Amino acid sequence: MSAGRAARACPASLPLATLVEHWAGELAPADEAAVEEHLMACGACAERAAWLGRLAAATRELIARGRVPLVLTPALLARLERDGVRIRRHAVEAGGQTRCTAGPEDDLIAVTLRAPLRAGERVDLVYLEAPAGLDLGARWADVPVDVARGEVVFVERGDAIRPLPAGRARLALLGVGPAGERTIGEFTLLHTPWAGAAP
């Protein structure tokens, strides 16, 4: 949170949660006015709020450039497409497989996993097998899901997928509850390097 000119410490600084709600426009009008007054009068708190603004700008930039692996929601997908982020989409049913690739212009590779999901159940996404050379990371715990559509949509960076050799990735969605885990579905992605646009 360092900035050019150090501000005097605030003896009663605003909590981060309040600054976030202020940034998001969620405060009641009177509270918003009070926070604005404080931020205009207090350099230390203004500096912390400015850090939040820089974080927002930098996060937007990274996401728009396809540098953040994400589980998507309809609002995020719509915003990405509105911003011109190039997304190649693949979809696969539980128990099934699909061919996939990453084109030279693709910012993001979106994969829709379709399976019967239960409302209220925590869902984890796990890579069971991945092509050599790709660090797919750990288990994605408690991913956002669309229960009504029976879908989980996640994206990987295009520049992470593009250099992969031909290979197979296997994923699973796991339902996690007090009684343990259940496999909701397994999915196979057959990756091939980009071979040019289809004729």
Place this chain on the structure above:
Amino acid sequence: MCRPGAARYAGGYTGAPRGQLRNGRPARDTPGRGEACYRDGVLERREPAESAADDAELARRIAAGRPGEAGAAGEAEAELARRFAPRIRLFGLRRLRDPAAAQDLVQEVLVTTLEALRAGRVHEPERLASFILGTCRMTVANQRRAAQRQARLLAQFARDLEPEPDRPGGATLDRDRLADCLAELPARDRTVVALTFYAESGAEAIAAELETSAGHVRVLRHRALARLHDCLEGPR
């Protein structure tokens, strides 16, 4: 900690500086300097870091000088710009969501404030911050209309534009480190951060998307941002 027994903040300063100028004084029912904090779900008044006396002294030094002259008044003008420019920009960024418009706001508000101080039209120097905030509110209404027009054009060419620096002359966030920090967040937290900052969705809208409550979204959001702060600002 908030002061024990502090009264709930019932409202902020709402008068525009133009009204102050017309009446010669700010409205009597406006509160003092901005002070706010939450305790037990209630927003309470708090003392800001800088004292009103600091601001008042600054205002008096500017008022006593001549425009653009060197010496005490010139130094005071420079100090006013250093002190308030980041806060005005923050106000503009939050309201306008546009760095260029926010920078325009900084210049316009500082010029308006300096002119008012030099002309002796700021009658309560100890309320300088409130005067500047009122000027911000008045100016941003005009800026917003202009920004909306610009946004329609910019949307067509957004991908060809280099990103704005985070803050001219100020600190920037390390993009590579932020990418790593975001990747370390739990998937749901990462989605909440993306919905907050990228889709610009509020807690209610995010809750609808994630089929949960707004309160739960606020918890996730706060946890994620605290982790990002620790990750970005902590030791490598």
